[in-house]
Amino acid sequence: MSRKITRLGVLIGALCMHAWAGAATDEYSVISAKEKVGSLIANVDSTKVEITYEVSNNGRGPKVREQLTLNDAGIPTQWTIKGKSLFGGAVDEQFTWQRGSAQWRAQDGKGSARMSQPKLYITNDGSPWSYGLYARMLLKAKDRTLDVAPSGSLRLEELQKTHVGDVPVTAYAITGANLSPEILLLAADGSLFAKLDSREVLVRKGFESKVEQLQTLERNLRVTRLKEMQQRLAHRFDTPIRIRNVRVYDPQTEKLSDVVSVVVYRNRISSVSVEPAGFKPPADEVVIDGNGGTLLAGLHDMHSHNSDESGLFYLAAGVTTVRDLGNDNALLLDLTQRIDQGELPGPRIVRAGLIEGRSSYSARIGRIPETLPEAIDIVRWYSDHGYRQMKIYNSFNPDWVAPVATEAHRLGMRVSGHVPAFMSPDRAIRDGYDEINHINQLVLGWLIGPQEDTRTTLRLTAMGERAATLDLNSEKVRNTIALMKEHKTALDTTMVILERLLASRAGKVQAGDAPYLDHMPIGYQRYRKRSFVDFKNHEEDEAYLISVEKQLELMKKLYSEGIQMLPGTDDTTGFTVHRELELYQKAGIPAARVLRMATYDCEKYLGFEQSLGSIAAGKLADFILLPGDPTKDVSAVRQIRLVMKDGLLYFPSEIYEALGIKPFAEAAVLSGPTS
Structure with a gap:
């Protein structure tokens, strides 16, 4: 174990509040590709926390010092972060709460808010230690969800109980802070044991040899989640899919076609053609109205x-x-x-x-x-x-x-x-x-x-x-x-x-x-x-x-x-x-x-231009549907209503909702068979 001084801890309820009656030092190593590239040292003395975090990987890395003051509930009422960010940018961040008022400043700006009790503060340049703190607070919260400062909310999900060596740990995912869930391990006393990532792992000192096991665990947890999302978000059809009323971008002429229909069967484009007057799609086809939009590879x-x-x-x-x-x-x-x-x-x-x-x-x-x-x-x-x-x-x-x-x-x-x-x-x-x-x-x-x-x-x-x-x-x-x-x-x-x-x-x-x-x-x-x-x-x-x-x-x-x-x-x-x-x-x-x-x-x-890169009969079905004309302004590619990759149909609006992101365009509407 890495503790230099024995921790005299107590648990607050059964919810793993990490409290100290005396001083303690937690030490962590940052490991990338089986090599140590950094360290984190957290000194805790009652309600005071001091953190030193330094990483040097690929000629760059953050180097910060943090000081926290915690209230009786374990929530920071003061949090100061100073140092350098990933590429050397100056860090001078501070959060303070006192007498019903919170103030903060960081690289992204400054602000203030009235709050009778301090909210959990989400740092801009904090070290990974903060995620252990977030998890302990979320364990105490109703539905394991908290509104946080400056804004937004965090949610904690328990993923798996396991052991690292002889240490029992629990894996959790925190969502709401970043684009992807943050996965971390807490020890039985609620302290941070590891923060897991495919490229850099923060792990308690003395357990560096377990990084490969930890990365395998992290990957398995993420893959399990993504398999379920793929089943839910990838739409598969055994019948033809007809996308009507669209203009197709031709890379040879660099222009849009006249209005056509594009038919896909499984993972290949069957045809690109102008429909005859009065044409009615066959009853077994899935039909999508492109509403005059652009189909682009x-x-x-x-x-x-x-x-x-x-x-x-x-x-x-x-x-x-x-x-x-x-x-x-x-x-x-x-x-x-x-x-x-x-x-x-x-x-x-x-x-x-x-x-x-x-x-x-x-x-x-x-x-x-x-x-x-x-x-x-x-x-x-x-x-x-x-x-x-x-x-x-x-x-x-x-x-x-x-x-x-x-x-x-x-x-x-x-x-x-x-x-x-x-x-x-x-x-x-x-x-x-x-x-x-x-x-x-x-x-x-x-x-x-x-x-x-x-x-x-x-x-x-x-x-x-x-x-x-x-x-x-x-x-x-x-x-x-x-x-x-x-x-x-x-x-x-x-x-x-x-x-x-x-x-x-x-x-x-x-x-x-x-x-x-x-x-x-x-x-x-x-x-x-x-x-x-x-x-x-x-x-x-x-x-x-x-x-x-x-x-x-x-x-x-x-x-x-x-x-x-x-x-x-x-x-x-x-x-x-x-x-x-x-x-x-x-x-x-x-x-x-x-x-x-x-x-x-x-x-x-x-x-691979014979099978990909343009929309033509016989090519693989990889394309997107846009409402605008990207040949005039490429910014139109930000408004995607439909994506097809290898014949699988995805709606960006559904993906973004699943990722906790507000969608940017409405999904295209399907009609006909949906099995």
């Missing part, structure tokens, strides 16, 4: 990192194919199979295998070779397991890129990645890169010196501090673009994540989040109203915003030069796919062309 996210729960968000956003660019390999292989078999909801997943180098900045996913022969063997392993692409990461040895790329190409795989530290994009292209991941990984080659380390947050801050004054007509820029044209090198832009990082400002809602954010749970809303970086002065603040515009200008230049750009997000919510497409249009690319880039061009790049 399913959208793509060409830079994803999938989890079990990302699938529903993608489907609700109309994304039917994603390319996973780095993940836990065992999870990804299993997840892909479960989705392909229809057991779990989610888009088609094209897998890329991540290969990294060993350093203090290493990403803790994928594979890390110690020698070049081992790196070559890793390429072969990925190929043998059906991965179609290699992704090289920040700490990889630049001298190994060429031989790894040669072996990948021999096996029919593409090669992409971040540009490894101390290597230029030009050299990466010459050594075999078919594609560069992230627009900043391209631009950094024009901004930094040969000895500057892009494994750190410099890969973000240099984009803000230096890119604003970059001359896109300079010789170095023109040389790289010429090299990309010569080698047919693509760019996976993920412009949305650059906008999110560079344009984030505390207390403000970004333009890309404004259309949907007020539909979200309170914790997610607060998270999106934050700044990820600090600014030394007003001039630097302005430079970051100018840098965003500079990247859009570069996108237009690359488009004009014929460089293939692949829309991706480095995110899993689906909402950022919509914003990525809006940014393509904002850069000056016509909306009708953006639609092609997001559908057919992605499938052609992946090699």
Whole structure:
């Protein structure tokens, strides 16, 4: 056990209020890919709590100090959080309740409210320790539900009792704070034992060796929930489905068709045709009236990192194919199979295998070779397991890129990645890169010196501090673009994540989040109203915003030069796919062309254009129904009424309701047989 000092605890009722008559110290480790990447220490003395939380993973991580004062019921009346957030943004958060009045301030803003008793406060930058506190308070609440401050409510669900080693624990899910349920384990005395996540696990010190068991437990709990949701939300039909009164987007002409009907039988499109006058659908068909809307092939996210729960968000956003660019390999292989078999909801997943180098900045996913022969063997392993692409990461040895790329190409795989530290994009292209991941990984080659380390947050801050004054007509820029044209090198832009990082400002809602954010749970809303970086002065603040515009200008230049750009997000919510497409249009690319880039061009790049990427007889049934005309404004893709993926029918409104999110558009109406 990790307790340094014996806890003299009592339980409040039978509801696990964690109270102390003396001092106690709880210590936790943060584990990613079986390696310790951080720690949490909670010192508790009667009603006072002091927390130190630090993580360093992939060159970034939060570092905060917290102080809490609890009342007799265990609810914080004062909560102060100071430090740095994930990418180094300043954290100075405070909640105070006294004499019937609550006040709070954080990155998302400040507020106050009259309340006779303090409500449970949901932090913006708190450590995972807070979820143990939330769970203990919810255990005492009626129906295990509480209204919380600043707004919203939390709900606790008991999932399973089990043991970790010889310690009895109970698994719970907390919903209402974030997009997905937070899963945690409480010990018998009500203290937090672990907070579970597929990528990082917080676990009580001394139980680090049990992380694999904990992640298996967490995954099984999530999969069980998602299986039930798939059964409820995926509509299956053995009879033809006729979608009438729609216009179909044609990626070849980049225009909408005349009004037609599209018929699907099982997972294939049977016909796309104009109905004769007076035509009545056969009695055995399921009929959907498209109300003059647009039928568009399913959208793509060409830079994803999938989890079990990302699938529903993608489907609700109309994304039917994603390319996973780095993940836990065992999870990804299993997840892909479960989705392909229809057991779990989610888009088609094209897998890329991540290969990294060993350093203090290493990403803790994928594979890390110690020698070049081992790196070559890793390429072969990925190929043998059906991965179609290699992704090289920040700490990889630049001298190994060429031989790894040669072996990948021999096996029919593409090669992409971040540009490894101390290597230029030009050299990466010459050594075999078919594609560069992230627009900043391209631009950094024009901004930094040969000895500057892009494994750190410099890969973000240099984009803000230096890119604003970059001359896109300079010789170095023109040389790289010429090299990309010569080698047919693509760019996976993920412009949305650059906008999110560079344009984030505390207390403000970004333009890309404004259309949907007020539909979200309170914790997610607060998270999106934050700044990820600090600014030394007003001039630097302005430079970051100018840098965003500079990247859009570069996108237009690359488009004009014929460089293939692949829309991706480095995110899993689906909402950022919509914003990525809006940014393509904002850069000056016509909306009708953006639609092609997001559908057919992605499938052609992946090699599946014969069966996917457009709506035509004989192709697989992957498409979405919109009420508007996205060829004029791609923002129309935010209003999806229907999604079909591999012949399974989903209604985004139903998915969002199941996820605790207010829907954005009404579901299309079915008539005819429904079995």
